[in-house]
Amino acid sequence: xxxxxxxxxxxxxxxxxxxxxEHVAAAISKAGGLGVLGCVRFNDAGxxxxxxxxxxxxxxxxxxxVDIVMPAKIPAEGTQVDLDKLIPEEHKAFVERTLRELGVPxxxxxxxxxxxxxxxxxxxxxxxxxxxxxxPIKLIANALGxxxxxxxxxxxxxGVPVAALAGKxxxxxxxxxNGVDFVVAQGYEAGGHTGEIGSMVxxxxxxxxxxxxxLAAGGIGSGRQVAAALALGAAGAWTGxxxxxxxxxxxxxxxxEAMQRALVAATSADTVRTRIYTxxxxxLLKTRWTEAWAQPGAPEPLPMPLQNLLVSHAHNRxxxxxxxxxxxxxxxxxxxxxxxxxxxxxxxxxxxxxxxxALERLExxx
Amino acid sequence: xxxxxxxxxxxxxxxxxxxxxEHVAAAISKAGGLGVLGCVRFNDAGxxxxxxxxxxxxxxxxxxxVDIVMPAKIPAEGTQVDLDKLIPEEHKAFVERTLRELGVPxxxxxxxxxxxxxxxxxxxxxxxxxxxxxxPIKLIANALGxxxxxxxxxxxxxGVPVAALAGKxxxxxxxxxNGVDFVVAQGYEAGGHTGEIGSMVxxxxxxxxxxxxxLAAGGIGSGRQVAAALALGAAGAWTGxxxxxxxxxxxxxxxxEAMQRALVAATSADTVRTRIYTxxxxxLLKTRWTEAWAQPGAPEPLPMPLQNLLVSHAHNRxxxxxxxxxxxxxxxxxxxxxxxxxxxxxxxxxxxxxxxxALERLExxx
Numbered sequence: 001x002x003x004x005x006x007x008x009x010x011x012x013x014x015x016x017x018x019x020x021x022e023h024v025a026a027a028i029s030k031a032g033g034l035g036v037l038g039c040v041r042f043n044d045a046g047x048x049x050x051x052x053x054x055x056x057x058x059x060x061x062x063x064x065x066v067d068i069v070m071p072a073k074i075p076a077e078g079t080q081v082d083l084d085k086l087i088p089e090e091h092k093a094f095v096e097r098t099l100r101e102l103g104v105p106x107x108x109x110x111x112x113x114x115x116x117x118x119x120x121x122x123x124x125x126x127x128x129x130x131x132x133x134x135x136p137i138k139l140i141a142n143a144l145g146x147x148x149x150x151x152x153x154x155x156x157x158x159g160v161p162v163a164a165l166a167g168k169x170x171x172x173x174x175x176x177x178n179g180v181d182f183v184v185a186q187g188y189e190a191g192g193h194t195g196e197i198g199s200m201v202x203x204x205x206x207x208x209x210x211x212x213x214x215l216a217a218g219g220i221g222s223g224r225q226v227a228a229a230l231a232l233g234a235a236g237a238w239t240g241x242x243x244x245x246x247x248x249x250x251x252x253x254x255x256x257e258a259m260q261r262a263l264v265a266a267t268s269a270d271t272v273r274t275r276i277y278t279x280x281x282x283x284l285l286k287t288r289w290t291e292a293w294a295q296p297g298a299p300e301p302l303p304m305p306l307q308n309l310l311v312s313h314a315h316n317r318x319x320x321x322x323x324x325x326x327x328x329x330x331x332x333x334x335x336x337x338x339x340x341x342x343x344x345x346x347x348x349x350x351x352x353x354x355x356x357x358a359l360e361r362l363e364x365x366x
Numbered sequence: 367x368x369x370x371x372x373x374x375x376x377x378x379x380x381x382x383x384x385x386x387x388e389h390v391a392a393a394i395s396k397a398g399g400l401g402v403l404g405c406v407r408f409n410d411a412g413x414x415x416x417x418x419x420x421x422x423x424x425x426x427x428x429x430x431x432v433d434i435v436m437p438a439k440i441p442a443e444g445t446q447v448d449l450d451k452l453i454p455e456e457h458k459a460f461v462e463r464t465l466r467e468l469g470v471p472x473x474x475x476x477x478x479x480x481x482x483x484x485x486x487x488x489x490x491x492x493x494x495x496x497x498x499x500x501x502p503i504k505l506i507a508n509a510l511g512x513x514x515x516x517x518x519x520x521x522x523x524x525g526v527p528v529a530a531l532a533g534k535x536x537x538x539x540x541x542x543x544n545g546v547d548f549v550v551a552q553g554y555e556a557g558g559h560t561g562e563i564g565s566m567v568x569x570x571x572x573x574x575x576x577x578x579x580x581l582a583a584g585g586i587g588s589g590r591q592v593a594a595a596l597a598l599g600a601a602g603a604w605t606g607x608x609x610x611x612x613x614x615x616x617x618x619x620x621x622x623e624a625m626q627r628a629l630v631a632a633t634s635a636d637t638v639r640t641r642i643y644t645x646x647x648x649x650l651l652k653t654r655w656t657e658a659w660a661q662p663g664a665p666e667p668l669p670m671p672l673q674n675l676l677v678s679h680a681h682n683r684x685x686x687x688x689x690x691x692x693x694x695x696x697x698x699x700x701x702x703x704x705x706x707x708x709x710x711x712x713x714x715x716x717x718x719x720x721x722x723x724a725l726e727r728l729e730x731x732x
Contacts, residue, residue: 002732189564197634198699224570225570227597227728228566230727230728231728268571334567336571356732359729363729365596
């Protein structure tokens with residue numbers, strides 16, 4: 001399995017693996033793909049710096065990248081305290097009532113709470129870029145489209161290419177006009193922020209719309225799906241959700257056992273596209289928490305970044321509840337394929353073998 | 367392009383084309399695929415008989431099939447007059463008000479109105495099967511899952527295999543348990559009745575769930591997409607929406623010019639999955655009519671078959687309005703690819719050429 005992407009990124013196989021876990025990212029890079037570390041969890045850029053030091057020491061010199069979350073439109077800026085004032089009381093009351101009705105326990109009194117995600121404030125995302133460019137990264141991807149032109153130029157001045165997610169051909173065209181090097185065509189099936197056009201339709205549309213290489217995202221978790229993505233014209237595959245079901249993920253986030261149990265139990269029908277996580281449409285694991293927000297009478301989610309601040313305390317309580325039915329987690333439809341927790345290398349080897357099998361099958365059909 | 371499906375159906379290429387137009391169906395069969403004629407438009411089985419006589423005379427002896435719409439659960443039966451009584455006044459008032467607000471003209475006084483679609487009543491669908499089995503059909507497909515076991519047995523006793531649409535792996539398994547010969551895995555992208563799981567995820571899931579050959583539906587309109595479908599494990603492609611943009615379609619439905627103009631103008635983002643057409647979720651072209659039903663305050667659509675009876679008069683008026691912005695038409699996301707009205711044979715030739723190109727590209731990546 002080899003495309004132009006391999007030469008451009010210095011990787012063996014055209015498989016990119018997005019993950020918030022440095023242990024997963026390193027394992028993907030060591031397997032011959034490109035591990036891309038999600039930065040949005042680092043409210044403090046110093047923390048990211050430490051983790052990238054760990055990456056530098058643990059990827060055996062193999063290339064890796066980072067993923068930032070920089071919205072095209074600059075959202076409300078400010079400290080968590082300032083922003084909290086913009087959240088309506090009705091919304092706070094709904095969250096409190098819902099947690100009570102779902103039987104989610106209060107946090108123990110001595111808990112030091114994890115703050116809400118601020119990584120999608122431009123100020124914080126820019127600090128991620130600053131820090132990342134001090135490390136030997138091979139890619140900066142932006143999960144919310146094209147970063148500002150000056151950020152792209154900053155990356156290019158360090159010789160680092162930039163990738164941007166797109167859910168429509170017109171967005172992809174705009175990204176490339178801004179100087180983006182790779183477009184990640186993210187289909188409806190994908191976890192996290194995603195649009196409404198399915199991968200089967202979106203991918204060739206974006207391939208035809210832009211001259212830049214296109215990575216296929218959304219619904220990819222097997223070698224057959226990588227083959228389909230390449231048949232549709234992609235230069236490589238962008239994978240994400242399948243890496244949530246790995247041993248390495250649990251090493252970074254040891255308290256994610258309930259989430260992994262939920263993934264193993266879930267079918268491809270057990271996700272939902274909703275604005276309740278960040279304020280923008282994102283696909284999440286369907287749980288009693290997401291269902292509560294879909295009931296008549298539930299408030300409309302707030303815009304980014306307020307919605308996540310609204311639910312950040314709830315996320316902490318849901319996480320502590322340690323109940324697979326109450327997990328709040330971005331995940332794509334491919335999670336229906338996760339039937340046990342495995343090492344990254346095993347999944348990666350299956351992607352390669354499945355790809356070869358698919359191509360052999362196709363060749364027989366000519 | 368050749369798979370086991372070709373031998374099973376006696377066709378040259380594993381491409382099935384669903385269409386309500388006999389002219390399109392005949393052209394697909396003559397091009398080497400299998401044209402499948404949608405029967406739901408025939409409230410009178412005698413009309414279907416006449417059209418199938420025409421097919422027998424105009425397919426040059428090439429195989430063709432028919433598509434019926436038989437819900438798994440038997441819907442309310444009755445004449446149109448009986449059923450009309452079950453429709454709430456609130457709904458009738460909304461339809462009337464919406465047509466007025468959209469500026470849709472009344473029908474001329476001497477119009478003989480086309481009745482609502484009754485083809486999905488079991489009684490009518492059974493009459494379609496009776497009539498179709500008197501013709502040399504090679505396939506009966508059911509757009510709403512497995513037909514009743516006795517209908518499958520009736521088809522088999524005439525040597526005719528049965529295909530059934532599925533939007534989930536568990537449904538596919540049930541269809542095959544009932545005796546269905548082929549499963550049509552219909553992804554979220556598809557036009558008409560469709561589920562929520564994208565083709566990229568759904569297709570390999572259904573392939574692995576059943577032993578029967580699987581046809582890929584949803585988002586297929588180019589050879590690259592046929593190659594992707596086969597890479598994902600399909601034995602063939604089930605196409606539909608792309609044939610709406612053909613010269614042959616206009617020959618059967620000469621008053622569909624506004625619809626075709628709407629298709630040519632539409633992008634892949636211009637469809638919506640809604641219950642307003644039949645009562646079950648179906649993907650339609652997004653127009654001012656579908657948008658009106660998405661407004662706050664619009665009533666919830668009624669169950670099948672009442673919803674279509676509710677809107678059948680509106681459909682006639684919308685059709686007569688001859689305005690691309692007011693069309694009511696099932697269509698999949700692939701319509702973004704329709705950029706002009708062409709002959710069936712030209713589209714078919716492109717499917718074959720695009721497939722070969724995709725395979726050549728893939729072979730280079732090994």
